[in-house]
Amino acid sequence: MSGACQDRRTRWQEIQKGLQFIQSTLPFPGSQEQYEVFIKDLVWNLFGEGNDVFKEGEWTKSIEMYTEALSIADYADSEDICVPTGLLEKLYANRAAAYLNIVPGLYDQALEDCEKALQLNEGNYKALYRKAKALKELGRHQEAYEAVAKCSLAVPQDSNVTQLTQDLAKILGLKIRKAYVRSKDSSVLAPGPAPIQAPVAVHPPLNEAVLDELPSNNSISSVPPSEPPGFESVSLPVSATPSVPLPTLTFVNGCRTKPCPILENSQDFDADIIGDDLDDLLDQAGPESSMVSGQIRLLCCRFIMGYISSLIQLNNSDIPMGMAVGMPDVKGLPAAVDLAKNPLADTHEFKQACSMCFVKTGPGVLDYTLHTEEHKCKKDVLLGRMKHSQDKTWKLIRPRPTKTQYVGPYYICKEVSVGKECLYPGHCTFAYCQEEIDVWTLERKGFISRELLFDPFGTNSNIRLTIPKILQEHHGIFMFLCGVCFDHKPRIISKTNKDDPSLCSHPVTKHDFEDHKCLVHILKENTVRYSKIRPLSPQSQLDLCRHEVRYGCVREDDCFYAHSLIELKVWMMQHELGITHESIVQEAKKFWNATASLQGAQQLSNAQRRFGPPNLKMMFVCGQCWRNGQLSEADKNKKYCSAKARHTWAKDRRVVLVSSHERKKWTTVRPLPTKKPIPSQFEICMHVTAGKKCQYIGNCTFAHSVEERDLWTYMKENNIPDMDQLYEQWLQSQKPGWGEETSSNSVRENGKQIHMPTDYAEEVAGNHCWLCGKNCNSEKQWQQHITSEKHKDRVFNSEDDQNCWQYRFPTGTFKVCERFLKGTCTEDDLCKLAHGEQELKEWMERREFLLMKLAKAKKDHLIAPNDNDFGKYSFLLKDIK
DSSP states (O other), X not given: OOHHHHHHHHHHHHHHHHHHHHTSXXXXXXXXXXXXXXXXXXXXXXXXXXXXXXXXXXXXXXXXXXXXXXXXXXXXXXXXXXXXXXXXXXXXXXXXXXXXXXXXXXXXHHHHHHHHHHHHOTTOHHHHHHHHHHHHHTTOHHHHHHHHHHHHHHSTTOHHHHHHHHHHHHHHTOOOOOOOOOXXXXXXXXXXXXOOOOOTTOOOOTTSBBOOOOOTTOGGGGSOOOOOTTOOOOOOOTTOOOOEEOOOBOOTTSOOBOOOEEOOOOSOOOOBOOSSHHIXXXXXXXXXXXXXXXXXXXXXXXXXXXXXXXXXXXXXXXXXXXXXXXXXXXXXXXXXXXXXXXXXXXXXXXXXXXXXXXXXXXXXXXXXXXXXXXXXXXXXXXXXXXXXXXXXXXXXXXXXXXXXXXXXXXXXXXXXXXXXXXXXXXXXXXXXXXXXXXXXXXXXXXXXOGGGTTOTTSXXXXXXXXXXXXXXXXXXXXXXXXXXHHXXXXXXXXXXXXXXXXXXXXXXXXXXXXXXXXXXXXXXXXSEEEEEEOOOOTTOEEEEBTTTTTTOOTTGGGOSXXXXXHHHHHHHHHHHHOOOHHHHHHHHHHHHHHHHHHHHHHHHTSOOOOOXXXXXXXXXXXXXXXXXXXXXXXXXXXXXXXXXXXXXXXXXXXXXXXXXXXXXXXXXXXXXXXXXXXXXXXXXXXXXXXXXXXXXXXXXXXXXXXXXXXXXXXXXXXXXXXXXXXXXXXXHHTSTTXXXXXXXXXXXXXXXXXXXXXXXXXXXXXXXXXXXXXXXXXHHXXXXXXXXXXXXXXXXXXXXXXXXXXXXXXXXXXXXXXXXXXXXXXXXXXXXXXXXXXXXXXXXXXXXXXXXXXXXXXXXXXXXXXXXXXXXXXXXXXXXX
């Protein structure tokens, strides 16, 4: 064990002993002066430990350390012991940095700590900077600008301050000007034979950690904090600033930091954390080319500017805030994306193989061996590996899963990560290795092309995003909707008014459609998903907003980052081709028409197909016979039924029966509801779902069986308004040579309907729930929906959220199981306590995430303001003020 680790362990033992003593009522075995030193040392030790765990990315633990130190400082004050004001100032400022870094960010608490630090020292420019960041995230842009303006006066040349100032100025619509840079005598910067001394008036950049000297009598001075795992200590010559690359760290959740220049030292420092620090490196990793070793400044011989940011200067324009975690940076709008260039060329190497040369050698999903014998390789398999990794084995890069619209970060399969076999081999949508995550992430955003990884100068090097390519991958349609209604809380789906196309179709407030229209991508399958495509601006960043894909971005339309994958693709296409929103809609219509013609031609040559939904059998029988328990179809002449009674075969005397493959029981289907407009999707009656008889007096417009719902959906999609037309088309389907093209205007691809503009012609204004993907056409239906248990479940437990977590859903008891630690817990997944610190940590993070998601749902009026009944999930809200 290294000396640093040993010293840190010693410090931690001192902290535990100190906390144990002050919680007792025992008298201190020493003088009052020694007691004061003991208390101050305990606060310093907690401060140093908090800094160290902060550097390791343990934001929650660092907050605990700083909070404990501040609590002891309050206790010391009650004992007439004065903790240095400078230390209290650092504790508040550093805890604010931890609050800003934690996910989701605790911006209110960060702002409060910054205010307390500024009360102790109004000139603390780091606290001003963090105060501005917190205010910006809270949407208080004017106050944020005033705070960062004060900070800018103290450190006018700091890149982080400049960037934040420019961002706020753009939001507030202020004019941005360049700062005047005074010329300096070169002798001031020239290194001499003596140790480098930083001028007193010069402040280090805010992305550097200021190292203040600690009191010589402080016990912490003899206990240097240890370095975070993965960092190397190097000696620092005065005349040079060499850099040592940080080894690549791979995590199960797919967030991997890229190698970056790092300098470390083994001397003492208190590491007053400043700027974006780890947030810049872990959440906002910039391009390696923009990271350069900065000039090292020393406040005295004993202390060196520490941790990460003192050695890394991030260019103003190279600080992404999106989801390009650990990936090469994606600039705002500097140039078109060149698919012929491999952005992973510096860190990865790729190879083509086939099933003959890449052979499975074991039961695991990664148990493959590459044989190099000469053979005729089909080159139909992509392999990859890290260039600078100790693991030199080639790993299979499977095709990216495209079944879902999931846009969050990719994760490694939990079973594979712990060395077990995947439970869903061949169908698992999780990655099996970090190389797969890296390729999938860039491939989904359109920054990399599999075909060009090996032949960048081939015939396909000019691949470009087009409307047909986007619609082929994402399906759905592009359409203009009323922007005012779309941004309303709750969201209202409103198109042009039939009577006056210049106005929207809102039933009460008619907005000018041309002035307020917005482009929307609509994907309608089992649910309806609307993705707004905002206009491309010079400030737009070609990356996904990491807040939006988790629990919703509070900046909404003011955010510079794409809020959906389809919006990102459209922005990239617009940047390259300069296409307008009107042209996008026109190109989409051309694609739909061409696809419809192609599909129709293909269907003409197909063999006879069965009429109706693919999972249902259908027949028409005599209604009178059916009431008597008989199945009697029509005779050959279609004048009477085939029973002995010979009932008249008339449209009001026949009923349609359907039978599903699952139930294999004939069920009657009532006529399609005549209510206008027809719902976007049919729901099953809640009385029937509960196993009761429908209590509605009249014709219930909800389906009374799954089979009825499926047939109604089929009739709606194929423009069959009533049972008479259904019967006529069913008769046509019984004739030899019948093809589905004679009875259906529906166009399908791979079993999914391609939605045409006419499919949406009957829709009028109505509320839309983005959580459930459901449209409601009346206020009563809307209130029933947002108060339903199924809707509330979507807030806490949606399908996409499952990809983000590695452990069980929280049980409500946020403690570690002592029996599990001893190896005696027998309840496994039924245990109400967390099985380990990692699971407890994820439970705490998951609760914060769910609270943020709930806040977003309430903000969008998807939850009634006074509704706090969330059934089985209510335990998550306890102990929350």
